[in-house]
Amino acid sequence: MNSFENYLRQAIRAATCVVMLASPLAAAADSVEVAPGVQVTKRSYTAPTNEQPFFGFAVKNSEEKAADEKFVSAIIGATGSREKAFDEITLRGWRAVNTGKIREAALRFNQAFLISPEQSAVYHGLAVVAQFRFNDLDAADELFRIALKQPNPVKALRADYGRMLLIAKRPRDAQPVLEQAVKDAPDFGDAWTNLAVARFQNGDAAACAAADEAARKRPSNNSGADLTAVRNAAQCK
Numbered sequence: 517m518n519s520f521e522n523y524l525r526q527a528i529r530a531a532t533c534v535v536m537l538a539s540p541l542a543a544a545a546d547s548v549e550v551a552p553g554v555q556v557t558k559r560s561y562t563a564p565t566n567e568q569p570f571f572g573f574a575v576k577n578s579e580e581k582a583a584d585e586k587f588v589s590a591i592i593g594a595t596g597s598r599e600k601a602f603d604e605i606t607l608r609g610w611r612a613v614n615t616g617k618i619r620e621a622a623l624r625f626n627q628a629f630l631i632s633p634e635q636s637a638v639y640h641g642l643a644v645v646a647q648f649r650f651n652d653l654d655a656a657d658e659l660f661r662i663a664l665k666q667p668n669p670v671k672a673l674r675a676d677y678g679r680m681l682l683i684a685k686r687p688r689d690a691q692p693v694l695e696q697a698v699k700d701a702p703d704f705g706d707a708w709t710n711l712a713v714a715r716f717q718n719g720d721a722a723a724c725a726a727a728d729e730a731a732r733k734r735p736s737n738n739s740g741a742d743l744t745a746v747r748n749a750a751q752c753k
Contacts, residue, residue, distance in 0.1 A: 687717035705733030
């Protein structure tokens with residue numbers, strides 16, 4: 517999404533001060549079971565409940581529960597099955613993410629949660645919302661890790677998780693995630709760019725090899741700036 521070229525430049529200058537973003541989180545430390553066997557730390561934010569992950573864990577009244585059931589029944593009826601309903605809603609969610617409409621993305625992934633709360637895409641999508649809407653990297657980290665364990669993860673999951681870890685200034689954690697990301701989605705240029713960044717930050721001489729591979733895969737416009745920055749920093753030929 518947003519380029520972190522400025523972060524790269526700071527790292528190149530060997531900045532030693534790490535500034536952590538203050539999270540707007542106002543939540544208890546307890547956890548909630550959101551699907552069978554899936555526990556999530558209870559967090560809430562200053563935003564409408566339907567724009568917060570898991571509806572801000574708000575307790576719903578009987579009318580709200582009935583409205584949720586009506587929505588699920590209607591979308592399943594319109595698409596023909598629960599699986600197709602889930603695919604349709606998550607497709608809308610990813611479109612919203614890719615066009616920078618994070619509030620809409622939150623709505624869609626909350627709807628997906630109502631349809632099939634066990635699916636990986638629910639936690640992946642809400643991790644992106646926690647990261648980009650609320651600047652809550654701890655919440656994003658937790659949700660990405662859950663997404664990795666749930667059924668039917670999308671190929672870009674580790675690429676997105678690895679990028680989040682880079683933004684969180686955790687390149688050592690990011691590199692093994694991104695090494696697997698390029699295996700999961702070998703044609704995804706942005707994943708190769710992020711791997712090049714992680715390798716460079718960790719002093720890995722293979723940074724330029726990843727950068728070269730990224731260039732061959734045609735990364736997105738946002739990732740292109742990152743690729744140029746890391747190639748310059750690593751003095752790639």
